[in-house]
Amino acid sequence: MSDETRAIRRRFVPGTTADDLKAYMAPFVATLGYKFNTEQDFVDEVLASELEILEATGDVYCPCRVRTGDPKEDFKIICPCIPFHNEQFAAMRKCWCGLFILEDVEDGAELLGVIDEPEPGAAVDVPVCRIDDLPRGQVRHVKVGKSDIALARVGDEFFALSNVCLHAFGPLSEGVLEGYEVMCPWHGWRYDVRTGGTDHPNADVKTYPVVVRDGLVFVSVTVR
Ligand code: SF4
Ligand code: FES
Known part of the structure; x- marks a missing residue:
């Protein structure tokens, strides 16, 4: 055509x-x-x-x-x-x-x-959502540049970690949040949202600093 x-x-x-x-x-x-x-x-x-x-x-x-x-x-x-x-x-x-x-x-x-345009390597706080967009006890997927991030809210604290489970690449943002632990929806590996740590060897995931100000949630990343 x-x-x-x-x-x-x-x-x-x-x-x-x-x-x-x-x-x-x-x-x-x-x-x-x-x-x-x-x-x-x-x-x-x-x-x-x-x-x-x-x-x-x-x-x-x-x-x-x-x-x-x-x-x-x-x-x-x-x-x-x-x-x-x-x-x-x-x-x-x-x-x-x-x-x-x-x-x-x-x-x-x-x-x-x-x-x-910002220089590669510059640190920047990227707004990802409003505070009220993420209810307490929930986790959601946000995309920052090329990074897939799971954003979790525990009470009034926010945490950001890689969205990709290191067992078989399950999406942590679709998992269940219990206290400070998110459970991968695919086979149940658990990650501490504060540290990205898990009980499985060499399988911790990356975490990102989170800042909350003026009603918005920012994830700190390095411009690539
Ligand atoms: S947000 Fe819209 S106006 Fe701004 S650069 Fe992108 S396309 Fe252009
Ligand atoms: S992919 Fe996450 S537990 Fe298997």
Whole structure:
């Protein structure tokens, strides 16, 4: 099928407006610790461009991202692309073009313009969810850069450890949390969420520092 005859697969109906996009995007980015830039004119400009691209492609792409034409690859740059670039954005305190800024940035204008991508090796606190998104006694999967992480909440304490059980690579985020121990859902290996330690030899998993501030949970990682 040629490009001209291929039907546009639409994630958004024709006639979608900037307000529709705002209503769709705002709660989604809020769960990741972001908000729209405080510079309203800039936000309106970017969204107007995204609407033009939406008409042409059926999907919402930001004008600053280069599409490849491969739907799987391009999915990573559908706006908001924050989940795919969270590590870099947390270091820059905004997404590439600045449509979204971290919640604690008061003046978004100071982040407009080009800001260098963070150097590999830089430490950065990446927001992964709001405190209330994770009930006490539960564990969930979060993705930070390329790392799959199990985020656990014990009372009001949060812990982050590798999501990959070292027995047969089961997903710890789908396990049961009992006190400070998470039990792998596949064959029951238990890991201490504070240390990543398990009773099995040479099978401890990596842990990550967690910081809680301003209602958000941050996992500390090193930019790769
Ligand atoms: S860089 Fe910002 S505006 Fe562009 S796609 Fe990503 S989240 Fe959207
Ligand atoms: S994969 Fe986790 S216990 Fe087997």
